[in-house]
Amino acid sequence: MTVKFKTASDSTKIYSFKEFCKMVDQSESNDRQKLLISDMFLVLLYAKRDKPVYGRTMLIKQLFLLYNEVFDKFQKIQIQEPNFIPYDFGPYSFKSMKILDDLRFSKEIAVDGKKNTKKESFCLTDKGSITAKERFDTLPSALQEEIKSRRIGWDQLGTRGMLKYVYENYPDMKEKSKIKGRYKDITWGVGKA
Amino acid sequence: MKVKVRSIDDRRSDLFYTARSVEIKPGSKTIKTPIRALTNGDLNAKAGAPIDLPLEAPIAGIHFKLKNKDVHGILTKNAASNSLINRIEDFSQQMQHSSVILPLIQPPESSFKDILAKEENRRVFFRLINKMQKIAGLTNICVPWLAFSKEKTVQFYQEILKNSDDNYVFFIDAKANPDDVDYISNFLKPHIETERIQFVGILHQHVRKALRSYDILWEKFKDCNVGIVLSDIDRVDLDNPTSAAYVSSSHLNEFIVGDVFMSRVFGGGGGGDPSHTPINHRLKVFNSSELSVKPIEKYSDADWIQNISDTIPDPRLLRKLENYQEASDDQNKYNVLNYVTKVHEYIRSSDEFVKSQDYIRREESSEYIGAKSALSVALAKMRNQKKLDSY
Numbered sequence: 001m002t003v004k005f006k007t008a009s010d011s012t013k014i015y016s017f018k019e020f021c022k023m024v025d026q027s028e029s030n031d032r033q034k035l036l037i038s039d040m041f042l043v044l045l046y047a048k049r050d051k052p053v054y055g056r057t058m059l060i061k062q063l064f065l066l067y068n069e070v071f072d073k074f075q076k077i078q079i080q081e082p083n084f085i086p087y088d089f090g091p092y093s094f095k096s097m098k099i100l101d102d103l104r105f106s107k108e109i110a111v112d113g114k115k116n117t118k119k120e121s122f123c124l125t126d127k128g129s130i131t132a133k134e135r136f137d138t139l140p141s142a143l144q145e146e147i148k149s150r151r152i153g154w155d156q157l158g159t160r161g162m163l164k165y166v167y168e169n170y171p172d173m174k175e176k177s178k179i180k181g182r183y184k185d186i187t188w189g190v191g192k193a
Numbered sequence: 194m195k196v197k198v199r200s201i202d203d204r205r206s207d208l209f210y211t212a213r214s215v216e217i218k219p220g221s222k223t224i225k226t227p228i229r230a231l232t233n234g235d236l237n238a239k240a241g242a243p244i245d246l247p248l249e250a251p252i253a254g255i256h257f258k259l260k261n262k263d264v265h266g267i268l269t270k271n272a273a274s275n276s277l278i279n280r281i282e283d284f285s286q287q288m289q290h291s292s293v294i295l296p297l298i299q300p301p302e303s304s305f306k307d308i309l310a311k312e313e314n315r316r317v318f319f320r321l322i323n324k325m326q327k328i329a330g331l332t333n334i335c336v337p338w339l340a341f342s343k344e345k346t347v348q349f350y351q352e353i354l355k356n357s358d359d360n361y362v363f364f365i366d367a368k369a370n371p372d373d374v375d376y377i378s379n380f381l382k383p384h385i386e387t388e389r390i391q392f393v394g395i396l397h398q399h400v401r402k403a404l405r406s407y408d409i410l411w412e413k414f415k416d417c418n419v420g421i422v423l424s425d426i427d428r429v430d431l432d433n434p435t436s437a438a439y440v441s442s443s444h445l446n447e448f449i450v451g452d453v454f455m456s457r458v459f460g461g462g463g464g465g466d467p468s469h470t471p472i473n474h475r476l477k478v479f480n481s482s483e484l485s486v487k488p489i490e491k492y493s494d495a496d497w498i499q500n501i502s503d504t505i506p507d508p509r510l511l512r513k514l515e516n517y518q519e520a521s522d523d524q525n526k527y528n529v530l531n532y533v534t535k536v537h538e539y540i541r542s543s544d545e546f547v548k549s550q551d552y553i554r555r556e557e558s559s560e561y562i563g564a565k566s567a568l569s570v571a572l573a574k575m576r577n578q579k580k581l582d583s584y
Contacts, residue, residue, distance in 0.1 A: 054286045062327045065245075118283060152247035161240025168243065169509065186525055188516045 046132035052121035226452035230254040234458030238535035253291035264287035279330035364394035367403035423451035479538035
């Protein structure tokens with residue numbers, strides 16, 4: 001797109017209002033799409049909106065994989081850094097958990113069941129679904145499909161399988177886990193035992 | 194839930210093979226059969242491998258094959274019931290993307306001579322597992338095979354149907370006396386016609402050991418609007434003269450009787466002790482072009498590894514497969530590889546069931562069977578033929 005302008009004697013460029021709007025549009029379209037951590041929670045739940053994520057551990061691990069294995073493929077989207085660190089059950093983000101509490105407080109995410117068990121469920125409220133839909137619809141369709149598909153794959157793993165997957169593929173995130181003894185390290189490519 | 198027969202393919206000759214396709218409508222979606230159900234065994238394999246690929250599964254099955262000590266626990270300890278409810282709930286959560294979940298909580302045959310020898314204990318056992326399934330939130334409730342006499346079985350089923358509106362799946366053991374199978378089927382049929390019953394379960398036995406029962410079940414139910422759930426199916430049919438073909442039992446039974454196929458669930462991945470048998474013989478892989486499940490020794494390494502990595506393209510997985518020899522004397526590594534082959538089998542076998550649906554609907558099953566060598570050999574042997582040419 002070519003934007004027309006006049007140049008003043010001091011090299012100042014002077015645009016008509018119409019041309020200026022064109023330029024702003026162009027600039028916005030070049031910007032990387034920005035997503036906040038709250039948006040990641042919302043799109044994760046919206047991808048299968050009638051199916052909750054069960055368990056806090058499962059939810060934070062899904063957010064970790066969404067950030068590391070899904071959004072990392074889409075360079076045009078800029079994500080707020082969740083700052084995952086190795087913690088009691090593997091990767092954990094204090095910032096994200098605080099945001100999750102905020103989403104619950106603002107009644108965008110409903111939390112049900114006994115806290116800190118596999119029965120604790122996280123799903124969108126009607127209010128949350130509206131916001132989540134707005135965010136989800138802005139994502140490229142390939143990314144939307146990827147998140148939908150991953151949600152199924154992750155839910156099917158269950159908490160045990162999810163932890164095994166994360167510990168195996170992100171060993172640095174396992175080091176402080178309280179339950180790492182239950183998940184043996186298996187190293188391949190070392191020859192017969 | 195609605196179940197409707199879409200087509201029956203025994204037109205050419207019902208003396209040789211039998212297959213049908215039904216449509217199951219749990220809501221707005223339609224599920225076509227024959228179909229493979231995703232079991233808790235498949236999910237254990239997915240978690241143990243671990244593989245994050247989604248497994249397409251319109252129908253899932255929770256199968257707990259109880260041991261005597263489990264039955265004893267259910268009858269005597271509160272903790273045992275609580276633990277079973279938790280396990281059902283956990284698997285239901287993992288299966289939440291499936292439209293239908295079918296449970297089977299089956300006590301062992303030996304328990305009928307032991308802790309469940311008395312009729313009263315069998316009734317208490319059922320009462321408890323009935324409640325457990327409801328507490329766990331299941332919408333289809335299994336009534337396991339409790340090996341009553343045919344008259345008592347019918348009386349027992351009658352009592353259940355009379356006193357509850359729940360959706361029950363009544364299981365029949367295929368190796369029961371054919372006369373009993375006939376009698377019980379006759380009782381179920383009118384309830385199917387009134388749509389009170391949507392699924393009938395069959396406990397799988399090798400074809401040669403239950404031929405007459407299967408024949409009766411086909412004749413009774415072939416045109417019934419009911420989903421026939423064949424469950425506890427062996428991975429490979431090795432218990433007959435066609436064992437050289439290593440035919441997949443689920444795919445063989447597709448042409449005997451059944452709409453929904455639930456493979457056997459093993460505890461601990463079914464790995465066993467690795468030291469007694471070479472890994473090339475123990476580790477088996479599904480071959481969709483033959484419908485066989487053969488030891489990897491029957492293939493070149495390049496072939497079987499390629500077969501799996503084409504289905505699950507993941508470089509981390511490829512590294513495990515290429516170093517499979519390391520699992521020869523390492524149980525943990527063997528379990529991982531065994532799990533991988535089971536996830537691979539679930540994906541490819543499910544695809545094959547979907548492919549076969551079209552042939553059955555066009556009443557051209559013979560064409561499908563002819564293209565699958567292990568299946569055609571197994572079916573031809575059942576007809577005492579050496580070749581397949583008369584299909």
